[in-house]
Structure formats: structure tokens, C-alpha cells
Amino acid sequence: KAGVTQTPRYLIKTRGQQVTLSCSPISGHRSVSWYQQTPGQGLQFLFEYFSETQRNKGNFPGRFSGRQFSNSRSEMNVSTLELGDSALYLCASSLGTLGQPQHFGDGTRLSIL
Amino acid sequence: AQSVTQLGSHVSVSEGALVLLRCNYSSSVPPYLFWYVQYPNQGLQLLLKYTTGATLVKGINGFEAEFKKSETSFHLTKPSAHMSDAAEYFCAVSGTGTSYGKLTFGQGTILTVHP
Numbered sequence: 001k002a003g004v005t006q007t008p009r010y011l012i013k014t015r016g017q018q019v020t021l022s023c024s025p026i027s028g029h030r031s032v033s034w035y036q037q038t039p040g041q042g043l044q045f046l047f048e049y050f051s052e053t054q055r056n057k058g059n060f061p062g063r064f065s066g067r068q069f070s071n072s073r074s075e076m077n078v079s080t081l082e083l084g085d086s087a088l089y090l091c092a093s094s095l096g097t098l099g100q101p102q103h104f105g106d107g108t109r110l111s112i113l
Numbered sequence: 114a115q116s117v118t119q120l121g122s123h124v125s126v127s128e129g130a131l132v133l134l135r136c137n138y139s140s141s142v143p144p145y146l147f148w149y150v151q152y153p154n155q156g157l158q159l160l161l162k163y164t165t166g167a168t169l170v171k172g173i174n175g176f177e178a179e180f181k182k183s184e185t186s187f188h189l190t191k192p193s194a195h196m197s198d199a200a201e202y203f204c205a206v207s208g209t210g211t212s213y214g215k216l217t218f219g220q221g222t223i224l225t226v227h228p
Binding site for chain 1: 145147149154155156157158159162164165203207208211212213214215216217218219220221
């Protein structure tokens with residue numbers, strides 16, 4: 001069974017630009033969650049989508065948004081990039097029911113110049 | 114609000130020695146707990162999970178963890194460390210209610226294994 005696939009693996013952008021990250025979940029998984037990982041703040045939850053609906057949201061500004069398609073693939077968008085947005089962005093998928101573990105992709109490394 | 118505390122940001126052991134990584138959680142309801150491992154330039158790999166039932170949970174690569182409700186702990190152990198165990202380890206708790214799609218992570222513990 002194929003794992004969670006994130007594209008691209010690396011991105012370099014400049015301040016003020018916007019970026020879109022993509023995540024393909026494990027087949028059959030309906031929930032996709034996104035996390036930001038930085039050395040200073042650790043792993044922080046961005047949002048979760050389940051059956052094309054945002055089910056949970058973390059404490060990030062509105063510049064961070066996402067969506068999920070009918071095939072459960074998800075995209076995350078960050079607008080008006082800031083230097084502090086440099087991070088590893090991780091996507092995880094699960095069946096989306098209580099107690100089910102999340103399975104992570106290898107992440108997208110975003111660097112802001 | 115739920116929280117996870119991992120005691121010790123760095124743990125160093127010799128090859129063949131016991132590995133003990135500590136995790137304490139705070140949750141208002143019975144928790145769902147997880148341990149993940151992260152190797153450099155990779156995502157997180159699930160080691161084991163506690164949902165309900167047996168309090169001693171066995172995972173992959175010889176790791177196991179014991180859920181102790183009275184101590185609100187979920188420490189990770191491995192009897193004999195291998196060089197390949199060197200990585201960063203994260204303890205996490207699942208959200209409650211309809212927030213189980215949200216994981217709250219500890220700060221992580223970097224495990225170093227010396228030959």
C-alpha cells in the first residue's frame with residue numbers, strides 16, 4: 001500500500017509570495033491533517049480535513065488555508081509569505097475515526113528568502 | 114486543553130543498553146496516545162499506539178510503552194539499543210470530542226546511541 005505522498009519535497013520562495021503544497025493520502029483514508037514543524041515551536045497543528053470539510057483548525061493566521069478534494073487529496077496554501085513561515089510542513093492521513101493513528105508523509109521543506 | 118511533556122530533550126545511551134524515553138500527558142478524558150520516530154529528512158513514523166485495553170503496548174523495532182493512568186505517563190522503552198535507533202522521538206495525544214484529527218505533540222527527545 002502506498003504511503004502518504006507530499007509534493008514538492010523542497011521549495012524556495014521570497015517574502016510576499018504565495019505557495020501551494022500538495023498531499024496524497026493513503027488509499028481509503030478520508031482524513032488529512034497538516035502540521036508545521038520548526039526548531040523553535042516544534043510540531044504544531046494547522047488544520048484537518050475530513051470528507052472535503054475542515055473539521056478542526058489550529059491557531060494559525062488566515063494566511064494559512066487548505067482544501068480537500070473528493071478523492072481525499074489535500075492542498076495547503078500560504079499567502080503573503082513571511083520569513084517565519086520557513087518550516088517543514090507535514091501532512092498526515094488517517095481513517096478519521098476515534099483512536100485511529102495518523103500516518104505521515106516525508107514533508108515539504110519550505111524556505112523563505 | 115491537552116498537553117504532552119517529554120522529559121529530556123536529549124538522551125544518550127550505549128549500544129545494548131536500555132532505552133527509556135519519558136512522556137507525561139494531560140487530558141480531561143481517557144487519552145489516545147502515540148509514539149512516533151523521525152529520522153533526518155523524513156516524516157514521522159508510527160512506533161506504537163495506546164487506545165484502550167492492555168496498558169503495555171508493543172510496537173515496531175522492539176519498542177514498547179506502558180500506559181499508567183495514575184501517573185499520567187506513557188514512557189517508551191527498548192531493552193537493548195541499536196545504532197539504528199538514533200533519531201528523534203515524539204509522544205503525542207489525540208484530541209477529544211470531534212478533535213481526534215488533531216495531535217498534540219511533546220517537544221521531542223533526540224536519542225543518541227554510542228558504540
